[in-house]
Amino acid sequence: MSLPQHREAEYHRNPYRREMEIWVDTLGEHPRFGQYLLFSDSIYHPHGGGQKGDRGLLHLGGEVAEALGCPSDLPLTDTRRESRDNLHVLGSALDNERAHQHLVGSRLFRLTLDWEFRYRQMRLHSAAHLLHCFVERVLGNSIPFPETSDLQPEYGLNRYETKGLLMEEQVREAEQQLNLFTAEGHAISTSPDPEKEGFRYWHCEDWIIPCGGTHLRNTNEIGEVRVSLGLKRGRTSLTFTLTD
Ligand SMILES: [Zn+2]
Missing domain, CATH: 2.40.30.130 (Elongation Factor Tu (Ef-tu); domain 3)
Known part of the structure; x- marks a missing residue:
């Protein structure tokens, strides 16, 4: 095309x-x-x-x-x-x-x-963005975007090349805040960059993330997210799944 x-x-x-x-x-x-x-x-x-x-x-x-x-x-x-x-x-x-x-x-x-496959990707994708936003909120400061942000058919991964970025209690806090927020039903939108051809942005409330992916219209479509923390080889990995 x-x-x-x-x-x-x-x-x-x-x-x-x-x-x-x-x-x-x-x-x-x-x-x-x-x-x-x-x-x-x-x-x-x-x-x-x-x-x-x-x-x-x-x-x-x-x-x-x-x-x-x-x-x-x-x-x-x-x-x-x-x-x-x-x-x-x-x-x-x-x-x-x-x-x-x-x-x-x-x-x-x-x-x-294949809508079943794509819709799950869209749900996981918006979960990936919001998880990053709530990690920042729990830490109380902004952090660089994950160096690796990967979606598999059944789970997603946000990996930061920072050792010990988060502790287990902070992950639980971010997960809880994320799930409360998504259930409230906040609008999600995307828009093209008017200056840079081919570049796009994801918007939800006050958050803006550069991204060219496909996204949901509303956070309540994500459903409940489960997050697990992995700390290996100087990295902090957050793996997340959807409960339905
Ligand atoms: Zn995106």
Whole structure:
């Protein structure tokens, strides 16, 4: 996908959208990710900023699938960002010539998102930001953002390269404050940086964090968060999970 510079991708404009019609612009081959498709636009957020790349299905219909010799609901297993393009990685290889004939630029196809996977990423992602905010609140001072902020499908990790940043009691306090806050239902929003193309911000109450990920509209969608503290090799790691 390569959109005009002024236009944001659909996953930023509407992070709750689960399906859309797209054109296939290109079929390509990446040395690491394998065969991929570029679309006219996308609801799939690429891997990055700690968030995993989205996955889902491209619905080809019986006729096109038969011509290509592939499933009519074509699995897309990952989304990766390369320079200005979002690579939608194919789960199974397509014949190059036939794909160019029947898929690329030929018509609109319906794209659907693995919403269960994405929604959990969105919940974990906002939890990651708020956990950092409440760690600062408990410490009573601002600290640098975590050097590692990673989301797996079922848990998240904020890791600070500081030894003994927090004690167990402070983690319990931050967890409690975080859960009270999220249950109150505070609005979350995101916005593009008007000066720096491609840069975005996350907002919740007085907090602003630079981030290009996909986010919830409200903290009450996060649900209850459980945080555990790890102190190893001069680092302070906070691993967090959702209770539902
Ligand atoms: Zn974010």
